[in-house]
Amino acid sequence: MYAVAARTQGAAVIEVPLGKGFQVDVDALLARVTDNTKLVFVCTPNNPTGALVPLTAIAKLALALRDRALVVVDEAYLEFAEGQVSASALIVQQENIAVLRTLSKAYALAGARVGTLVAHPQIVALLRRIQAPYPLPTTCVDAALAALTPVAIEEARQRMRLIVHERERMARALAQASGVLEVFPSSANFLCARFADAASTYRALLALGIVVRDVSHYPQLAGCLRITIGTPEENAALLGAIGQREVAA
Numbered sequence: 001m002y003a004v005a006a007r008t009q010g011a012a013v014i015e016v017p018l019g020k021g022f023q024v025d026v027d028a029l030l031a032r033v034t035d036n037t038k039l040v041f042v043c044t045p046n047n048p049t050g051a052l053v054p055l056t057a058i059a060k061l062a063l064a065l066r067d068r069a070l071v072v073v074d075e076a077y078l079e080f081a082e083g084q085v086s087a088s089a090l091i092v093q094q095e096n097i098a099v100l101r102t103l104s105k106a107y108a109l110a111g112a113r114v115g116t117l118v119a120h121p122q123i124v125a126l127l128r129r130i131q132a133p134y135p136l137p138t139t140c141v142d143a144a145l146a147a148l149t150p151v152a153i154e155e156a157r158q159r160m161r162l163i164v165h166e167r168e169r170m171a172r173a174l175a176q177a178s179g180v181l182e183v184f185p186s187s188a189n190f191l192c193a194r195f196a197d198a199a200s201t202y203r204a205l206l207a208l209g210i211v212v213r214d215v216s217h218y219p220q221l222a223g224c225l226r227i228t229i230g231t232p233e234e235n236a237a238l239l240g241a242i243g244q245r246e247v248a249a
């Protein structure tokens with residue numbers, strides 16, 4: 001979406017492929033930065049791989065781009081990366097980091113369209129000058145506030161713990177399933193797995209009403225499907241369907 005938004009604004013987009021283990025290759029990225037580069041986006045945990053970018057890599061990137069570009073860190077899925085510290089902890093020392101968080105994932109509030117930017121006061125002040133008046137409908141504000149009471153936060157945390165537990169269980173089970181070539185380590189609320197028969201697995205699941213995302217067109221992800229972790233019942237249905245499908249020889 002960032003590329004789409006940038007192009008809509010007439011901004012040039014430079015895409016830098018991820019390195020080994022879907023990690024941000026900081027040196028390769030820096031080699032592609034030009035004098036015109038103003039924003040660098042890093043997504044951690046990454047969608048659709050689920051890979052986490054270490055804070056050390058983000059800090060190195062921000063240091064190299066100091067006074068040149070803003071490093072925007074998208075942490076939409078960070079709540080599922082248990083124990084991981086937000087890159088917002090780096091802002092005190094590195095002012096060219098801006099962190100994006102959202103209530104869309106862990107708080108299941110995607111319809112409200114509420115998120116937050118954590119950044120240096122100067123960046124926030126700049127954005128305040130250009131933001132639309134009344135940017136959020138009051139119903140969305142009410143929904144966000146209701147999701148952020150201590151009781152609601154505790155309920156959300158319980159859901160997150162269950163999702164993380166199910167993710168790990170699913171990763172082990174999928175790795176044993178026939179036709180599954182690899183399951184990538186994930187710190188998000190989904191798993192990305194490589195199948196010997198991704199297209200027919202996708203169709204077999206769809207026929208049973210189970211929708212996964214075919215991400216096989218992404219670089220390095222040929223034959224991969226992204227599976228969102230659901231309720232234990234939904235996950236059991238998916239594993240059952242994968243176990244029962246016929247894997248083409």
Ligand SMILES: Cc1ncc(COP(=O)(O)O)c(C=O)c1O
Binds near residue numbers: 103
């Ligand atoms: C990496 C990433 N960031 C942000 C979003 C969307 O967040 P929001 O609903 O707050 O726009 C998504 C949604 O799929 C995503 O994958």
